[in-house]
Amino acid sequence: MDHDQFASIPKGDVVAEVPFDSLYRHGFARVAVAVPRVRVADPSYNAEQTLELAARAAAAGVVLTVFPELGLSSYTADDLFHQDALDAAVEAALARVVAASTEIDTVLVVGAPVRTQGRLFNCAIAICRGVVLGVAPKSYLPSYREFYEKRQFAAARETLEDHITIAGQRAPFGSDLLFRASNLNGFVFHLEICEDGWVPLPPSGFAALAGATVLVNLSASNIVIGKADYRRALCTSHSARYLAAYLYSAAGHGESTTDLAWDGQALVCENGDLLAEGERFSDHPQLVTADLDLQRLAADRLRTTSFADNVHDHRERLVALRRVEVELPVPDGPVALERDIERFPYVPADPALRNERCAEVHHIQVEGLSTRLRATGSQRVVIGVSGGLDSTQALIVAAKTMDRLGLPRANVLAYTMPGFATSTRTRTDAHRLMAALGVTAREIDIRPSATVMLRDLGHPAADGAAQYDITYENVQAGERTSHLFRLANQHGALVVGTGDLSELALGWCTFGVGDHMAHYSVNASVPKTLIKYLIAWAVDTDQFGPEAGEVLSSVLRTEISPELIPHTDSSAPSQSSEATVGPYELQDFHLYYLLRFGYLPSRIAYLARHAWSDPHRGRWPDLVPVDQRNAYDLATIKHWLAEFLRRFVQTSQFKRSTLPNAPKVGSGGSLSPRGDWRAPSDASAAAWLDELARNVPEA
Numbered sequence: 001m002d003h004d005q006f007a008s009i010p011k012g013d014v015v016a017e018v019p020f021d022s023l024y025r026h027g028f029a030r031v032a033v034a035v036p037r038v039r040v041a042d043p044s045y046n047a048e049q050t051l052e053l054a055a056r057a058a059a060a061g062v063v064l065t066v067f068p069e070l071g072l073s074s075y076t077a078d079d080l081f082h083q084d085a086l087d088a089a090v091e092a093a094l095a096r097v098v099a100a101s102t103e104i105d106t107v108l109v110v111g112a113p114v115r116t117q118g119r120l121f122n123c124a125i126a127i128c129r130g131v132v133l134g135v136a137p138k139s140y141l142p143s144y145r146e147f148y149e150k151r152q153f154a155a156a157r158e159t160l161e162d163h164i165t166i167a168g169q170r171a172p173f174g175s176d177l178l179f180r181a182s183n184l185n186g187f188v189f190h191l192e193i194c195e196d197g198w199v200p201l202p203p204s205g206f207a208a209l210a211g212a213t214v215l216v217n218l219s220a221s222n223i224v225i226g227k228a229d230y231r232r233a234l235c236t237s238h239s240a241r242y243l244a245a246y247l248y249s250a251a252g253h254g255e256s257t258t259d260l261a262w263d264g265q266a267l268v269c270e271n272g273d274l275l276a277e278g279e280r281f282s283d284h285p286q287l288v289t290a291d292l293d294l295q296r297l298a299a300d301r302l303r304t305t306s307f308a309d310n311v312h313d314h315r316e317r318l319v320a321l322r323r324v325e326v327e328l329p330v331p332d333g334p335v336a337l338e339r340d341i342e343r344f345p346y347v348p349a350d351p352a353l354r355n356e357r358c359a360e361v362h363h364i365q366v367e368g369l370s371t372r373l374r375a376t377g378s379q380r381v382v383i384g385v386s387g388g389l390d391s392t393q394a395l396i397v398a399a400k401t402m403d404r405l406g407l408p409r410a411n412v413l414a415y416t417m418p419g420f421a422t423s424t425r426t427r428t429d430a431h432r433l434m435a436a437l438g439v440t441a442r443e444i445d446i447r448p449s450a451t452v453m454l455r456d457l458g459h460p461a462a463d464g465a466a467q468y469d470i471t472y473e474n475v476q477a478g479e480r481t482s483h484l485f486r487l488a489n490q491h492g493a494l495v496v497g498t499g500d501l502s503e504l505a506l507g508w509c510t511f512g513v514g515d516h517m518a519h520y521s522v523n524a525s526v527p528k529t530l531i532k533y534l535i536a537w538a539v540d541t542d543q544f545g546p547e548a549g550e551v552l553s554s555v556l557r558t559e560i561s562p563e564l565i566p567h568t569d570s571s572a573p574s575q576s577s578e579a580t581v582g583p584y585e586l587q588d589f590h591l592y593y594l595l596r597f598g599y600l601p602s603r604i605a606y607l608a609r610h611a612w613s614d615p616h617r618g619r620w621p622d623l624v625p626v627d628q629r630n631a632y633d634l635a636t637i638k639h640w641l642a643e644f645l646r647r648f649v650q651t652s653q654f655k656r657s658t659l660p661n662a663p664k665v666g667s668g669g670s671l672s673p674r675g676d677w678r679a680p681s682d683a684s685a686a687a688w689l690d691e692l693a694r695n696v697p698e699a
Contacts, residue, residue: 020697021334026606027295028337029187029328031214032057032065032106033247033266035278035286038254040074041086043093047072050110051100053287058106060289061335063184063328065106066216068251068264069138069194070122072097072112075220076256081113081120081152091167094125098167102130105329107179109191111218116164116173119154124191124218125166126179126326132171134324135164136191139175140199146222146260147195162322175203176321178212181328186294189214194221197238197248208242209311210318213297215244220251222260228280231265240272243300243307245292253283271297275339291339299597340618341611344585345592346530346668349619358537361530361665365397365522368663370404372520373494380411380493382484385434386563387416387426390523392433392555393531394498396538397522399437412439413491417446417483419476421566421575429554436548446479453479473564477510481517488519497521497660502528504659504671505591506581506644507652516655524662525670527591528584532556536623560584581647582640586612586632590644595669595677601641601688602695608637635698642692649685657681 018025036049057065107128114123121137137156141149156175164173181187190207204215239246252264266278268290276290434441454462497518509516612632664670
């Protein structure tokens, strides 16, 4: 066994070895919502159906399986709930489930009527490996419209004791129970029942503030027109508001249809997203599984300071909640992640969502630049146009800004500035695009002034030597930016920056008088992968007409290059940025998860492998041609992630600490020192690189 494929995770006082290939090592947890067949008032049959689904869930690596409200008895037993025969049958069925659970490696949460303290309670019962972990009675009993639960049941507030004897065991009893996993960090679940989730201040809300990350709702909930959509909206909004997962299981086939119908809706939601939903009105048992991302929930709660403030305001109630420790039946072997991980976290794969995202980003960029021009009283902008992705998108924004302000596009003063390595293709595309957009087009050849500077520096390249070092490259980048600023002085204009978020993250820009600097940047929080789709969106939606669309399509096909080192073939770019800093599609993936959530490098590598190792798995944005649908193995991912970490954490923060103003466009973050990201310029990346080396195997 290769020790490098394992990492230690806490399991109470024990250390468990979990393989790299297991989702449980990386902060995920597989859960299930089960909707079995039931028979009204037949606990023996219902227990049998419950155990069959629980066994299926355990075989799938599920650690928590949730069943519907009153599933052991059926919800629609009505006044039969007060019959001793049904009560005895429920007790026997529950004892059978508890005994059988010793051989079923999943926590079961079942619904049953429970007689105790001289009352009858509608309860959720958590069971694990033969142990009743706790019993949660329903807090809010509906007695309106078709519901009259108060006729049969007492509410949680009417309990007299905080423990009861059930299935021959002494167990915690109350709606105030939090079940905390001792062997899976961040997994804390809470139980509520149906109506509890519909009230203005649900018990699960307080549980979430007290640390619960998995909120469970056992429901019956008959179906009427429009109710399924409302339930779905309610559960997703609960998960968003509480930064939690929300599991919902509604009664289905077999419940009495004397006056009502049942659709068996099963939902798994997380932080505002619907992860999984079962088939409604199914006449066969349902088991809906989903892989929860516990670390994402933890990261969002850590960063959302108002969540902590809300905790403080309810501290007295929260500290009174009781904690129950549970060791989850986490599988020892590999458990493959089944959750969809987008290859392009900044770019939705769905075309409709992508177009909506691109339109929103475009409007934010235009709003930012137009507001800055109004504030300064400037009516002109200066921009360098290279024929590459970034300057193309910035030029599009500048042109649309003039349209928005009611100014002529000729007020965009666009300059191509060919240097020692400018290719014919990019230079031609730049001129064609400027003409198609109707901006003022000019060209300044920077080679003479760059040569003078090289000579002043005593650099051999001034006399024709092929010494193409960083000085040689940055002299050209600096000359371009210097010209732009002086042109802005001359014309009373603002210099529009073109650099993007990906380049800033990797430090792939020339500091100071270089592409690092501008009066206002429009792309600074837009990653390279998204810029490609913004340009494609401009083509698809015919923003500028067919001639411009043709040039934009050519730009999209051009290899990303700084074009600073000469090559024998002057028709195409001579350098590949991605050969040096890594594939942008992969580095943007790394950037998103490091910047947005602060994940361990090993977790980022695990997610990247899941997203990128197989080109046939998962969705691709439709604009990516089949022959450009790349795949990366774990060794390649590890190599480029190490390069990213060195550049991001250790070598390039000083550039980000002095950035010009730019609008933030997405929740994925920006790198402005005045906004999302404030970091020391002299930090070491050793901790990140060491974690990556120790915990990620080469294959």
